[in-house]
Amino acid sequence: MRKVPLSKKQKRAEKIKKTLIHVGIWLLGLLIVIALGVFAVRGFGIKTVIIDQSMNPTLQNEDVVLLNKLSNKIGSPKRMDVVAVRIGASENSPTYVRRIIGLPGETVQIKDGKVYIDDTELELTFNDAAIENAGVAEKGETLGDNEYFVLCDDYNNNRDDSRLDSIGTIDSDQILGKVWLIRSPLSRLGLVH
Structure with missing residues (x-):
């Protein structure tokens, strides 16, 4: 055809x-x-600026970091995650960047300069100095179902973490996201561990 x-x-x-x-x-x-x-x-791509020295040497004052907000929706925060947390109920409440060391249902105790989770010593790879001030964790702090215990990486020079009564344990809805990238300065560009 x-x-x-x-x-x-x-x-x-x-x-x-x-x-x-x-x-x-x-x-x-x-x-x-x-x-x-x-x-x-x-x-x-949610950015926040570090405004203190509490997370040295991991994060430094004036580092600009990016948060992964979806990490909390997909799964639960993990031990040693570096997270941004809102302290207080309002949108204008201060935001801190801290490291999660205690998970829901665990008992966190700081004694003899070391952290214990359910009576087992936790190795802190980000800082090997003995913790000088245990705060509320001296006798042990048992976490509720949605509670986390957070600690500054530079824990001997800063106490704005779960060791203070005024901050205490962090509820899961106070966690804004996982800090995953240092965006600037360019000399420090890289993933956060």
Whole structure:
């Protein structure tokens, strides 16, 4: 069978149809890229600025860090995660960056300069100095179902953590997200451990 040649009008209609398909695919791709960008910024691009020395040497004063807000929605915070926490109920309450050392249901005790979780010594790899002030954890602090015990990395020079009565244990809804990246200064760019 022989193919019947298309008329000029049919060729033009075919060309317009192909062009519309290409433009539609391009627009769909553009929408997907925009949606992924919004998702990434909303979930992983929330920035905060470190305003003290409490997390030295992991984080330093004036480091700009990015938070992963989705980490709490996907799973629970883990021991040794560095997190941003809001102390207080209002949006204007101070935000601190601290390290989680105690998880829900555990008993945290600081004695003889060391941290114990359920009577087992916890190795603190971020700071090997003995803890000089146990605060409320001296006798042991048992955490509730949604409570976490947070500690400064520079715990002997700073006490704005769960050792203070005024801060205490952190409820899961006070955790704003996991700190995952130092964005600036560029000389310190890298992942947070």
